Each structure stands twice: as C-alpha cells, then as structure tokens.
Amino acid sequence: xxxxxxxxxxxxxxxxxxxxxxxxxxxxxxxxxxxxxxxxxxxxxxxxxxxxxxxxxxxxxxxxxxxxxxxxxxxxxxxxxxxxxxxxxxxxxxxxxxxxxxxxxxxxxxxxxxxxxxxxxxxxxxxxxxxxxxxxxxxxxxxxxxxxxxxxxxxxxxxxxxxxx
Amino acid sequence: xxxxxxxxxxxxxxxxxxxxxxxxxxxxxxxxxxxxxxxxxxxxxxxxxxxxxxxxxxxxxxxxxxxxxxxxxxxxxxxxxxxxxxxxxxxxxxxxxxxxxxxxxxxxxxxxxxxxxxxxxxxxxxxxxxxxxxxxxxxxxxxxxxxxxxxxxxxxxxxxxxxxx
Numbered sequence: 001x002x003x004x005x006x007x008x009x010x011x012x013x014x015x016x017x018x019x020x021x022x023x024x025x026x027x028x029x030x031x032x033x034x035x036x037x038x039x040x041x042x043x044x045x046x047x048x049x050x051x052x053x054x055x056x057x058x059x060x061x062x063x064x065x066x067x068x069x070x071x072x073x074x075x076x077x078x079x080x081x082x083x084x085x086x087x088x089x090x091x092x093x094x095x096x097x098x099x100x101x102x103x104x105x106x107x108x109x110x111x112x113x114x115x116x117x118x119x120x121x122x123x124x125x126x127x128x129x130x131x132x133x134x135x136x137x138x139x140x141x142x143x144x145x146x147x148x149x150x151x152x153x154x155x156x157x158x159x160x161x162x163x164x165x
Numbered sequence: 166x167x168x169x170x171x172x173x174x175x176x177x178x179x180x181x182x183x184x185x186x187x188x189x190x191x192x193x194x195x196x197x198x199x200x201x202x203x204x205x206x207x208x209x210x211x212x213x214x215x216x217x218x219x220x221x222x223x224x225x226x227x228x229x230x231x232x233x234x235x236x237x238x239x240x241x242x243x244x245x246x247x248x249x250x251x252x253x254x255x256x257x258x259x260x261x262x263x264x265x266x267x268x269x270x271x272x273x274x275x276x277x278x279x280x281x282x283x284x285x286x287x288x289x290x291x292x293x294x295x296x297x298x299x300x301x302x303x304x305x306x307x308x309x310x311x312x313x314x315x316x317x318x319x320x321x322x323x324x325x326x327x328x329x330x
Contacts, residue, residue: 048261049261049262049271052258052261052262052265053262053265053266056262056266076251078247078251082243082250085247085250085251085254086243086250086254087254088254089250089251089254089255090254090255090258092251092254092258093217093255093257093259094259094262096213096214096217097214097217097218097221097258097259097262100214100215100217100218106214
C-alpha cells in the first residue's frame with residue numbers, strides 16, 4: 001500500500017522517563033514542537049499489579065490519543081538500591097510491552113546521552129538541561145515534576161540523534 | 166451472583182518461575198495433582214520488546230487454557246549481576262501485568278520459602294527438592310529444564326502455605 005500525504009514528514013516522538021511511582025511522558029513533533037507532556041502517577045498504597053496496570057492503561061491512552069511514530073525511553077541507570085532497580089525495571093517491562101502492543105518502535109538513551117545531545121555536555125546540571133529544553137521547544141517556564149520535563153529531553157535527544165528534526 | 170457446583174472446591178494454582186530467557190510454568194490442582202507444566206523460551210537473538218511480547222502472549226494462552234484460580238510467582242533474589250536483575254525484573258513486570266489483565270491474584274515466594282515449604286529445609290539441594298516434588302505430585306521422573314520443575318515447587322509452596330490442598 002502507498003499513501004501519499006503532505007504531512008507524511010510530520011514525525012511525532014513519544015518520550016518516556018520510566019519509573020514506578022511516576023512515569024514522565026511527552027510528545028514532541030518535528031521542528032522540536034512540544035505537542036503535550038505530563039506524567040502518570042501510581043499510588044504507593046495500591047498493590048503492585050494494580051500499579052503496573054495503571055501504567056499500562058494510561059500509556060495506552062496516550063499512544064492512542066497522540067499516535068506517535070517512534071518512542072524514546074530513558075535507559076535505567078543501575079544503582080545499589082536493589083528495590084528501586086527491581087521496581088523500575090518491572091515498570092520498564094510493562095512500558096516496553098505496551099509500546100510493542102501498539103507497534104511502536106523504541107530507542108533507549110542513558111541520562112548522559114540525553115544531556116549530551118540536548119546541552120552538548122553530558123554532565124550538565126538539571127536546571128541547565130531544563131533551560132535548553134525551554135529554548136529548543138520555544139516554551140517558557142515548563143511546569144510539572146522533573147520526570148515530565150525530563151521526558152521532553154529524551155524525546156529531543158532521539159530527534160537530534162536520529163536526524164528527525 | 167451465586168453459582169454452586171460440585172467442583173467449586175477444585176482449586177487450580179498457576180506456578181511461575183520468572184526469567185527473561187526462560188519462564189517455567191505449572192498448573193497444580195487441589196490434592197497436589199500436577200495438571201500440566203512447561204516453559205516459555207524466548208530467543209536471545211530477538212529484540213527485547215519482541216521477547217516481552219512472547220512472554221505476555223504465551224502466558225495469556227496458558228491462563229486462558231487452564232483457567233487457574235490463583236497464581237504463585239517466585240520472588241527475584243537480588244544479586245550483583247545488574248543485567249540479569251534488570252532483565253528478569255522486566256519479565257516479572259510483564260508477567261504480573263498479564264496476571265492482572267486476567268484478574269488473577271498472585272502471591273510471591275522466595276526460593277528459601279519454596280524449599281522450606283516443600284522439603285522442610287530452606288536450603289535443600291535442587292535434587293532433593295525435585296525428589297520431594299515427584300513424591301508429592303505422584304509423578305515419577307519429572308522431565309524438562311529446572312525452571313519448569315521449579316515452577317511446580319512454587320505452586321506447591323502456595324498450596325501448602327495458603328491451606329489450599
């Protein structure tokens with residue numbers, strides 16, 4: 001099948017900052033325009049299967065609504081906190097499955113790669129990364145928790161590195 | 166709704182030994198009768214999202230076929246192999262989500278709890294655990310990889326500890 005359309009080069013990237021308590025997400029389209037961003041928050045008082053279901057269902061709603069073309073997910077940085085690593089990895093498993101169930105290809109980037117791509121310096125401070133994200137997307141004063149803002153950096157990183165601009 | 170049936174006390178437990186390369190599974194019903202057991206194997210040459218999808222789909226088929234009442238999953242033992250912990254946790258996330266999507270409640274047990282419940286000794290050797298599983302289920306010479314046989318121990322552990330016999 002061939003379908004030509006003028007908007008065919010309009011690419012939308014779904015950026016995801018994975019977590020168990022909170023998953024940051026953003027949709028950025030070509031030209032580095034910020035379409036939308038937000039976060040999925042699960043309650044620590046809910047059982048784990050309920051929380052993983054909430055992440056799955058919410059992400060599914062976001063994908064159905066914005067129909068992104070590709071996804072970019074932050075790669076887990078292994079640390080010594082066993083519980084965090086295990087729980088966040090469970091969430092990543094569910095996130096990756098949800099992307100796959102929606103036929104959405106994804107790339108993974110480390111925090112250093114994201115900072116390097118966005119600011120030119122892999123060890124930039126959080127505030128500097130946020131500052132550059134605001135400049136690149138033309139958005140003044142991004143609101144919301146770090147995870148939501150970080151996910152924009154992940155989407156931008158994918159755009160800058162994969163040549164989708 | 167109330168539905169009485171003679172087989173109402175026939176309880177089926179789905180035992181799962183989670184992994185990324187291989188997931189062991191078993192279905193054990195009351196009276197410690199082994200209904201079926203096996204494993205899901207994913208190919209290391211496939212991309213991670215494909216492998217997680219295979220685990221999700223295969224487990225879903227098993228649940229639809231055997232309609233278990235409860236599930237028991239082995240709890241991940243945290244070790245220093247970062248890659249293993251992250252990958253197995255991703256698989257556990259997908260497994261737990263699949264159970265939840267099928268409205269199947271689950272319990273988690275550590276390897277020590279499984280050995281303790283089945284053999285009376287938390288640090289029993291693998292061969293001893295297998296021997297006792299064969300006696301309890303009345304099955305001579307269980308075949309298949311360790312993961313498949315281990316999943317029977319997990320299901321039995323849940324039965325013995327939760328009073329479902």
